[in-house]
Amino acid sequence: MSDWGPVLIAVVLFVLLSPGLLFQLPGRHKIVEFGNMQTSGLSILVHTVLYFGVITIFLIAIGVHIHTG
Template identity: 75%
Template structure:
């Protein structure tokens, strides 16, 4: 049986934390920008750190597992 938990969690977090798609931390001239579709190097760094922290919490600390088959 395959464990699809890491794949699903990583895909969902990647889509949700893409800078500029839903929100951007920090935005140009503001702290948070929603749906701007623009990005900067600092925003990419902040979103990468958030992605790493959340995927670590979900996969290692909580241990999400989804079994198929």
């Protein structure tokens, strides 16, 4: 049996938390900017920490599993 939960959650979070796609934290002119398709080094660092925290919660604390086969 294959466990697709970690793979699916990682891909969805990677797309949603890409800096500049949906939002950018911190933005260039404001604290939060939405849909500006730009990024900065600090924004990449903040989104990386958010990604690590959310994926840790979903995979370790909650234990999401999707089994196939």
